[in-house]
Amino acid sequence: MKYVDTALVQKRMNSRLLLNTFAKTVFLLSTLFGLVVLAVLIFRVASGGLGWINIDFLTGRLSTHADRAGIMGAILGTLWLMLVVAPVTMFVGVGTAIYLECYAKKGRIHSIIQTNISNLAGVPSIVFGILGLTIFVRAMDFGNVILAGGLTMSLLVLPIVVVASQEAIRAVPAHLSEASFGMGATKWQTIKNIILPAALPGILTGAILSLSRAIGETAPLVVIGIPALLIPFPGGIMDRFTVLPMQIYYWTLDSSLVAEYANLAAATIVVLLVVLFLLNSIAIVIRNKFQQRY
Amino acid sequence: METNSALKKRNAVNVREMIEEKKSKRSITNVLEKVMPKVLLAIATISVLTTVGIIFTLLSETVEFFSRIPFVDFFTGTVLRPLSQNPEFGVLPLLTGTIISSVIAMFVAVPIGLMTAIYLSEYASDKVRRALKPMLEILAGIPTIVYGFFAFTFVTPILREFIPGLQATNILSPGIVMGIMIIPMVASLSEDAMSSVPNSMREGALALGSTKLEVTRKVIMPAAMSGIIASFVLGISRAIGETMIVTIASGSSKNFTFDITQSMQTMTAYIVEVSSGDAPAGSTIYYSLYAVAATLFVFTFMMNLLARYISRKFKEEY
Numbered sequence: 001m002k003y004v005d006t007a008l009v010q011k012r013m014n015s016r017l018l019l020n021t022f023a024k025t026v027f028l029l030s031t032l033f034g035l036v037v038l039a040v041l042i043f044r045v046a047s048g049g050l051g052w053i054n055i056d057f058l059t060g061r062l063s064t065h066a067d068r069a070g071i072m073g074a075i076l077g078t079l080w081l082m083l084v085v086a087p088v089t090m091f092v093g094v095g096t097a098i099y100l101e102c103y104a105k106k107g108r109i110h111s112i113i114q115t116n117i118s119n120l121a122g123v124p125s126i127v128f129g130i131l132g133l134t135i136f137v138r139a140m141d142f143g144n145v146i147l148a149g150g151l152t153m154s155l156l157v158l159p160i161v162v163v164a165s166q167e168a169i170r171a172v173p174a175h176l177s178e179a180s181f182g183m184g185a186t187k188w189q190t191i192k193n194i195i196l197p198a199a200l201p202g203i204l205t206g207a208i209l210s211l212s213r214a215i216g217e218t219a220p221l222v223v224i225g226i227p228a229l230l231i232p233f234p235g236g237i238m239d240r241f242t243v244l245p246m247q248i249y250y251w252t253l254d255s256s257l258v259a260e261y262a263n264l265a266a267a268t269i270v271v272l273l274v275v276l277f278l279l280n281s282i283a284i285v286i287r288n289k290f291q292q293r294y
Numbered sequence: 295m296e297t298n299s300a301l302k303k304r305n306a307v308n309v310r311e312m313i314e315e316k317k318s319k320r321s322i323t324n325v326l327e328k329v330m331p332k333v334l335l336a337i338a339t340i341s342v343l344t345t346v347g348i349i350f351t352l353l354s355e356t357v358e359f360f361s362r363i364p365f366v367d368f369f370t371g372t373v374l375r376p377l378s379q380n381p382e383f384g385v386l387p388l389l390t391g392t393i394i395s396s397v398i399a400m401f402v403a404v405p406i407g408l409m410t411a412i413y414l415s416e417y418a419s420d421k422v423r424r425a426l427k428p429m430l431e432i433l434a435g436i437p438t439i440v441y442g443f444f445a446f447t448f449v450t451p452i453l454r455e456f457i458p459g460l461q462a463t464n465i466l467s468p469g470i471v472m473g474i475m476i477i478p479m480v481a482s483l484s485e486d487a488m489s490s491v492p493n494s495m496r497e498g499a500l501a502l503g504s505t506k507l508e509v510t511r512k513v514i515m516p517a518a519m520s521g522i523i524a525s526f527v528l529g530i531s532r533a534i535g536e537t538m539i540v541t542i543a544s545g546s547s548k549n550f551t552f553d554i555t556q557s558m559q560t561m562t563a564y565i566v567e568v569s570s571g572d573a574p575a576g577s578t579i580y581y582s583l584y585a586v587a588a589t590l591f592v593f594t595f596m597m598n599l600l601a602r603y604i605s606r607k608f609k610e611e612y
Contacts, residue, residue: 124535
């Protein structure tokens with residue numbers, strides 16, 4: 001006697017399997033969609049901009065003449081901005097992470113700071129710009145200088161560094177610090193000599209990622225008020241400045257007036273993306289090379 | 295003998311010195327031990343102070359704004375004319391611009407992000423996943439200004455080939471590009487949610503004869519639903535707060551319209567326009583900056599709270 005009608009089962013299975021294969025293809029295609037857009041974007045930028053990149057463009061001053069314009073001012077401005085952002089975020093970010101992971105008792109203060117950091121991470125960057133405009137530019141009267149922009153950016157990327165450092169510190173196995181305590185070291189000695197060195201690769205990775213975020217961020221600086229004018233190269237943190245994304249912004253806006261500006265914007269994007277790519281590669285190298293497994 | 299006693303003398307001095315040295319060192323250690331927690335606590339409060347600073351600046355200037363423009367007029371006004379002779383400050387044109395651009399973005403990001411997450415979590419082999427994920431991370435790491443450039447100089451001209459009435463600055467193109475920008479975020483958060491569904495549930499369903507699609511639809515998705523929804527909400531929050539793409543590609547028309555081929559201004563774009571236009575401190579238009587920023591802050595803050603609430607409240611525990 002036949003309990004199972006194989007033909008019928010086969011028929012039903014076939015349609016279900018077919019649907020499965022179809023769905024799989026659709027899912028794969030939509031995954032590839034993002035990658036295709038990425039490829040198109042990079043191709044579009046490279047085809048528009050690569051031809052415009054030469055030594056004169058990289059080292060030249062800003063100019064209203066498209067064929068004479070250079071981005072040295074923006075490159076220097078970006079570097080100066082990073083000189084403010086890197087130490088400030090490292091200091092505040094790592095300090096906060098050490099406090100949260102090593103000192104704070106699991107209680108009110110801990111949860112306030114922790115919740116606060118995850119909330120800050122969700123605040124739109126332009127709101128940080130308003131904060132910077134109100135506090136650093138106007139109340140403290142710095143003006144729209146590198147220090148004001150740098151401090152604003154530091155607050156913006158702070159959550160990235162804090163969270164990364166927290167994870168790095170948490171990943172240091174307890175037996176290392178227990179051994180240190182067992183040798184008679186105090187808590188701060190243990191943190192300074194054992195935990196921080198062990199967590200350093202993770203912390204550095206987070207710091208570099210936060211820097212690459214800060215390099216590409218535009219909105220807060222627009223709000224702070226970076227002039228589109230020709231300004232001298234910045235020489236200190238109290239100088240006015242422009243950065244690569246701001247240059248891209250102004251050139252893109254004006255590209256409907258002067259067509260070549262679109263090429264200048266594309267060329268600047270190439271430079272920006274190369275910088276970001278290098279930074280991220282460094283982060284990956286640090287992560288892979290110095291990350292110790294215990 | 296003499297040399298020996300001299301040696302002793304020197305040794306004695308040395309030992310005393312060493313003890314002194316040790317004591318002073320220990321006192322430094324002790325001081326550090328006491329001071330460092332307080333120093334670190336002070337550093338940690340900087341992040342709290344940032345939040346307090348944001349809320350305080352927004353609130354104080356917004357209060358001043360509402361003393362000039364009635365609260366109701368602001369939220370129900372459909373006319374925004376900050377620069378005219380008799381200025382009007384209705385926020386509705388900005389709200390519709392923000393909401394429409396976010397909705398367009400989510401139309402792109404939700405299906406593609408979710409399907410990407412399903413593929414990566416359920417279908418892709420380890421090798422494929424390891425190759426694809428870094429590429430999506432690159433997409434997530436591209437600065438928004440680059441997306442803005444892409445929307446304005448590439449997507450808009452292409453769309454204009456297909457949609458004749460489309461203006462050079464419109465809300466459609468930045469909406470789409472914003473969606474593309476959010477795909478990696480939705481995909482990676484949803485994938486995290488789906489990957490954390492235990493394998494035993496997958497195996498159970500597969501053993502009953504389900505196909506992978508049926509497992510995904512009837513087992514994995516319901517189990518991971520809280521994380522998936524939370525990723526959508528966070529995506530919306532990101533879209534609402536996004537600035538450069540809409541500023542560049544959607545222009546600054548303050549029309550109250552629902553026509554997506556038109557230029558519309560979002561709240562973020564308004565903030566950019568006003569703050570880069572050198573609004574004199576103390577003018578109503580200067581205060582409107584803060585009122586709009588406060589509205590934006592409240593919107594994104596609620597979204598973030600909602601996302602956290604959903605992922606906590608409806609989390610399935612295994």
